[in-house]
Amino acid sequence: MSSTTxxxxxxDGVSKWFSGVVAVSDVSLVVEPGVTGLLGPxxxxxxxxxxxxxxxxxxxxxxxxxxxxxxxxxxxVYRRIGYMPEHESVYDFLSGxxxxxLAARLQGVPDIDGSVRRxxxxxxxxxxxDRRLGGYSRGMRQRMRLAATLVHDPPLLVLDEPxxxxxxxxxxxxxxxxxxxxxxxxxxxxxxxxxxEVDELxxxxxxxxxxxxxxxxxxxxIRQKLDDRPFLVRVDCADPRAxxxxxxxxxxxxxxxIAGTVGLRVRSRDVASLQRSLPVVARRLSVxxxxxxxxxxxxxxxxxxxxxxxxx
Amino acid sequence: xxxxxxxxxxxxxxxxxxxLVLALVALPVLxxxxxxxxxxxxxxxxxxxxxxxxxxxxxxxxxxxxxxGTSAFGNELVDRTLGYLALKPIARWRIVLPKLAAAFVVGxxxxxxxxxxxxxxxxxGGLRGALATGVGLLVGAAAYAALFTWAxxxxxxxxxxxxxxxxxxxxxxxAYLDGIRFLSIRRYTLAAIHGLDDARLATIDNPLSPGxxxxxxxxxxxxxxxxxxxxxxRMDVP
Numbered sequence: 001m002s003s004t005t006x007x008x009x010x011x012d013g014v015s016k017w018f019s020g021v022v023a024v025s026d027v028s029l030v031v032e033p034g035v036t037g038l039l040g041p042x043x044x045x046x047x048x049x050x051x052x053x054x055x056x057x058x059x060x061x062x063x064x065x066x067x068x069x070x071x072x073x074x075x076x077v078y079r080r081i082g083y084m085p086e087h088e089s090v091y092d093f094l095s096g097x098x099x100x101x102l103a104a105r106l107q108g109v110p111d112i113d114g115s116v117r118r119x120x121x122x123x124x125x126x127x128x129x130d131r132r133l134g135g136y137s138r139g140m141r142q143r144m145r146l147a148a149t150l151v152h153d154p155p156l157l158v159l160d161e162p163x164x165x166x167x168x169x170x171x172x173x174x175x176x177x178x179x180x181x182x183x184x185x186x187x188x189x190x191x192x193x194x195x196x197e198v199d200e201l202x203x204x205x206x207x208x209x210x211x212x213x214x215x216x217x218x219x220x221x222i223r224q225k226l227d228d229r230p231f232l233v234r235v236d237c238a239d240p241r242a243x244x245x246x247x248x249x250x251x252x253x254x255x256x257x258i259a260g261t262v263g264l265r266v267r268s269r270d271v272a273s274l275q276r277s278l279p280v281v282a283r284r285l286s287v288x289x290x291x292x293x294x295x296x297x298x299x300x301x302x303x304x305x306x307x308x309x310x311x312x
Numbered sequence: 313x314x315x316x317x318x319x320x321x322x323x324x325x326x327x328x329x330x331x332l333v334l335a336l337v338a339l340p341v342l343x344x345x346x347x348x349x350x351x352x353x354x355x356x357x358x359x360x361x362x363x364x365x366x367x368x369x370x371x372x373x374x375x376x377x378x379x380x381g382t383s384a385f386g387n388e389l390v391d392r393t394l395g396y397l398a399l400k401p402i403a404r405w406r407i408v409l410p411k412l413a414a415a416f417v418v419g420x421x422x423x424x425x426x427x428x429x430x431x432x433x434x435x436x437g438g439l440r441g442a443l444a445t446g447v448g449l450l451v452g453a454a455a456y457a458a459l460f461t462w463a464x465x466x467x468x469x470x471x472x473x474x475x476x477x478x479x480x481x482x483x484x485x486x487a488y489l490d491g492i493r494f495l496s497i498r499r500y501t502l503a504a505i506h507g508l509d510d511a512r513l514a515t516i517d518n519p520l521s522p523g524x525x526x527x528x529x530x531x532x533x534x535x536x537x538x539x540x541x542x543x544x545x546r547m548d549v550p
Contacts (some may be wrong), residue, residue: 056395057548073545078401089392091319093326105315106400148396 006068007032008156008187009053014062016048023048025211026062031189035182037202037219038191045211046191047086050160053189054083066156079107082149086160086191088141092134096125096144099133100151107152119147122177138165143174150181157181157188163197175200230254231271235264236291237282246281250274265295313410316397320414323387329379333419336372337426343367344433356434361513363430364445364505369498373423373452374478380419381460382470384411385540389465392550404544405537412461412537420453431512444509452501455529458536459497465543493520497532500525 007030016024024045040046051057053064055071055078064070069077091099100116109115120129123143133141142165150157162178163171178201182188192198198205198219205222207215215222237243244256244264252273257265268274271294282289324330340363347359354362388394397407428446432439459477463470486492486499493499499520506513507522520528 051548054399056398058546075401075403078399081399083395083399085392085395087392091323091393091396093322094319102315102319103396103400106397106402108401 008067009189010063010065011049011053012063012065014049014052014059014064016045016052016057016060022211024052024059027208027211027213028062029206029213029216031187033182033185033187034204035178035188035190035202037198037205038189038208039195039198039205040191040193040208040214042193044193044208046193046208047160048211049208050083050086050158050189050191054081054158056083056085079152080154080156082152082154082157084145084149084157084159084162086164088138088145088165090133090141090145093132095130095132096120096136096140096147097129099144100129100148103148104151109152115151115153119151120144122150123147124173139167139170142166143170146174146177155186157186159188159190161191161193163192163194171197171200230267230269231274232295233266233268233271233274234259234291234293234295235266235278235289236262237264238262238288238290239285240264242285243282243287246285246287247278250277250281252277262290313406316407317410317414320384320411321418324380324383324414324418327383327387329383330418333376333379333422336376337422339372340368340426340430341433344430347434357511360431360434360441360445361515363434364427365502365513365516368423368427368430368449369452369501370483372426373449373501374456374474374482374498376419376423377415377453377456378460378471378474378478380415381412381457382464382474384415384457384461384464386464386470389468389550394549398544398549405541408461408537408540408544412457412540415461416454416457420450420457423453424449441509441512444505444512447508448501448505451504451526451529452497455497455500455532458533458540462536462540462543465540465547494524494528497529500529500532504529 009031011027011029014024014027015022027045027049038046038050048057052059053066053071055064055074058072064072066077067080071077071081091102094102097116097120100119101112104112104115104119120126123146125140125143125147128136128140133144136144142162146159146162149159159178163174166174178188178190190198190201192201202219204217205215205219206213207222235243240258240261240263244258247253247256247264247266252268252270254267254269256267259265266274278292279289343363347356352359385394388397424446427449428442431445432442460470460474463473467473481492482496482498486496502513502516503520503522503525506516506519507525513519
């Protein structure tokens with residue numbers, strides 16, 4: 001479906017700063033047909049980068065080309081781009097169908113009725129299409145926004161957090177829709193701050209942390225690094241010295257550190273195995289566990305781990 | 313362009329401010345009805361001129377156009393919906409023109425109709441005087457629409473800046489600085505009405521010639537439309 005032989009999107013040395021705050025710092029990447037995930041924690045600069053790709057903002061430095069053309073000040077290129085912004089604002093007073101129809105008219109779609117019907121069928125909202133958008137749930141609104149994004153059948157879709165606000169059933173449906181659109185030869189760039197979403201959607205990812213591109217490549221290779229990373233677990237118990245001695249011999253435990261009079265900090269690369277071993281050891285030593293808590297399982301720590309290169 | 317025009321008309325006409333505007337434009341008509349039904353020491357021509365100059369020209373027309381002009385893009389910027397228009401394969405002037413036209417229609421036509429009805433009701437100059445009032449107000453509405461539509465796109469403080477322009481620049485400073493009449497849409501409006509019916513507003517001090525007023529109004533419309541297009545091309549769309 002792509003009309004060029006090279007990458008669909010080329011981002012070359014793009015930086016963007018606002019009043020001295022750097023949102024995106026010297027990012028270079030290419031996006032080719034298929035589903036590519038743009039992954040990173042909130043505030044990593046994903047939306048700013050997507051906005052530069054979509055021509056909504058002028059990079060402070062660097063260039064963006066889509067299908068070999070600059071997007072900024074080049075509205076014609078939007079015939080081949082479907083861009084779904086992150087924010088969920090819509091024209092609340094329009095019905096879902098009128099919203100998609102507006103997008104079709106502005107795109108200059110020749111068969112408006114047919115295109116609108118197909119787009120709304122794709123997101124499975126036919127029975128709600130005549131309701132006002134203001135009365136939609138967040139998930140329904142996201143799906144109707146996706147319908148408006150793909151109504152002109154573009155070869156490139158840029159979707160900023162498309163699964164945000166959707167329930168599990170809607171997420172599964174949207175995942176299938178997005179993968180189906182990619183299977184038809186489209187290039188789809190999807191941003192998310194949730195690892196599992198990207199796992200479901202993308203084959204390749206670009207990982208952003210603190211405005212910089214931290215890693216790029218095949219999702220499974222990066223996921224493997226994630227699974228192999230050491231986890232730090234806090235364990236509170238009645239007798240930390242005895243429990244520490246018992247855990248030292250456990251295969252899943254990489255190191256044990258006594259922290260205060262009631263706590264241990266256990267480092268492990270196999271958390272599942274640790275979860276099984278810990279109660280067994282505690283029972284054998286007659287040590288009562290009062291608290292077991294992962295210390296660095298936050299999304300930010302996961303991203304920081306990948307960005308630091310520790311996984312490689 | 314009709315899609316954006318229709319969308320903007322619905323945005324503007326569907327908001328609560330429409331009720332405020334309807335209340336404002338009803339005032340001159342109410343005043344005319346009171347004049348006709350009661351006893352007054354002034355002539356109908358003088359009453360019509362006063363209503364046109366002070367109530368409509370100095371307050372209702374600029375306020376209504378300020379509300380709708382600044383909202384034409386202001387709503388899209390606040391709601392962050394402008395991207396739905398900007399991410400389409402349409403030249404930026406084809407976004408600006410229908411937005412400006414919608415502000416002109418939703419704001420200008422009720423005000424012009426109000427002026428027409430008020431003058432017709434007091435029977436000042438017959439149909440010609442009423443038509444001159446309505447058309448002259450439309451000239452002013454077009455100029456205000458262009459100015460305030462650009463302001464709504466260019467600054468978050470468009471409403472405040474517009475109020476300063478209307479009440480400080482046009483209404484207050486114009487009383488002391490005669491040259492301001494060349495930079496006052498209010499004065500263009502009054503001159504246009506006088507040009508269409510020289511029996512109307514004949515007592516204004518240092519009036520602009522109708523020709524100068526129309527050229528100046530055209531320059532304002534074209535100039536601020538061009539500035540709005542330029543702004544939309546260069547700005548970061550939220």
